[in-house]
Amino acid sequence: MSDPARETEVELKARRGRNIALALGLVIFVVLIFVVTLVRLRGNVIQPPL
Amino acid sequence: MAMATVHTTAHAPARWQDYVQLLKPRVMSLVVFTGLTGMICAGRAIHPVLAGVAILCIAVGAGASASLNMWYDADIDAKMRRTRNRPVPAGRVQGADALTLGVVLSIFSVMLMGMALNWLAAGLLAFTIGFYAVVYTIWLKRWTAQNIVIGGLAGALPPVIGWAAAAGATPFNAWLLCAIIFMWTPPHFWALSLYTSEDYEKAGVPMMPVVAGAASTRRQILIYSALFAPLCLVPAATGLGGPVYLAVAALGGLVFLLLAIRLARSHAGEARGQRNDDASPGGLYDVRAGARDARNLFAFSILYLTLLFATLLGEHLMGVAPLNLVSWGIPR
Incomplete structure (x- = not known):
């Protein structure tokens, strides 16, 4: 791993891009789990199968 | 056992786009398409969010296996013109990072599929x-010339996964879609490998033209095509495809067979250097005169499979009644 203090502008930009992509991925995953939980709860608990 | 060991020099740092490239987005789109077709053909009402999650899981699972493939195959990818610019052999992404990405995405996609849909689809x-x-x-890939025949099962399973995600079961018609892709794979890949065999030879991958020669490969393409074309008609007899599907399958199958016969009669794959520069986007299609019959079958195979699945998808979405030419009492 390169020393952050010695990173060039290109390396910094690439790292920032990777970090933003990872953060977005994690946020999407959390939202997805939340929405899936709501949908499954609605189907199985709020409206239980007869 | 061979193992991916690649010596790389200093390169530009990895951008997020390099990690996207590890997931082979173009292959992913075909997998999504066939998986969606299986899901729609299942004919079960499914919540749109859950349907979207199922497709996402299939896509991410395909991406995960692509990343694992790029980790392991980095050494042979580095030797082939078509693959040497991939992130790992080009040195932009470390092999360990591709492995980690593949393992993490595999776990996430399978667990999410199990929790959101059902464990049959997840399994x-x-x-x-x-x-x-x-x-x-x-x-298989480094060991036998039957690598893409047996390995083709992985590419053929997405419609079954889609069907299982929607219906929680995998009836005959789901496996019929799997069989169609499975039988399509050998003529498709061998037609391509007839004019890319030099690359495979250089990388030590025992593709059929490298091991058995061009003439034997052309003959085997014809045999598989003769089995594949009639198989594509079967969905019209089992309550899966409708009249439009039958017409597309019959006409397309005829063209597929004619192209396979032309290829069998040609000398494709016998001369070396049958490709032009593959640095261009159309590189896989830019071939010299001797390989045109192989290129034509390769290109048509993609079109034909796309048309077959698009027709099934369209018929089921528009509510076209499927034909049931033979009443076998097959559970749909």
């Missing part, structure tokens, strides 16, 4: 990832 997804990454990539 099939896990099997598909494992089959592609371990059985095909690590074992």
Whole structure:
């Protein structure tokens, strides 16, 4: 791993891009789990199968 | 056992786009398409959010196995013109990072599929990832000329996963879609490998033209095509495809067979250097005169499979009644 203090502008930009992509991925995953939980709860608990 | 060891020099730092490239987005789009077709053909009402999650899981699972493939195959990818610019052999992404990405995405996609849809679909997804990454990539690809025949099962399973996700079961018609892709794979890949065999030879991959020669490969393409074309008509007899599907399958199958016969009669794959520069986007299609019959079958195979699945998808979405030419009492 390169020393952050010695990173060039290109390396910094690439790292920032990777970090933003990872953060977005994690946020999407959390939202997805939340929405899936709501949908499954609605189907199985709020409206239980007869 | 061969193992991916690639010596790389200093390169530009990895951008997020390099990690996207590890997931082979173009292959992913075909997998999504066939998986969606299986899901729609299942004919079960499914919540749109859950349907979207199922497709996402299939896509991410395909991406995960692609990343594992790129980790393991970096050494042979570096030797082939078509693959040497991939992130790992080009040195932009470390092999360990590709492995980590593949493992993490595999776990996430399988667990999410299980929790959101059902564990049959999750199990099939896990099997598909494992089959592609371990059985095909690590074992078959470097060992036998039947690599893409057996390994083709991984590419053929997405419609079954989609069907299982929607219906919680995998009836005959789901496996029929799997069989169609499975039988399509050998003529498709061998037609391509007839004019890319030099690359495979250089990389030590025992593709059929490298091991058995061009003439034998052309003959085997014809045999598989003769089995594949009639198989594509079967959905019209089992309550899966309608009249439009039957017409597309019959006409397309005829063209497929004619192209396979032309290829069998040609000398494609016998001369060396049958490709022009593959640096261009159309590189796989830019061939010299001697390989045109192979290129034509390769290109048409993609079109034909796309048309077959698009027709099935369209018929089921528009509510076209499927034909049932033979009443076998097959559970749909």
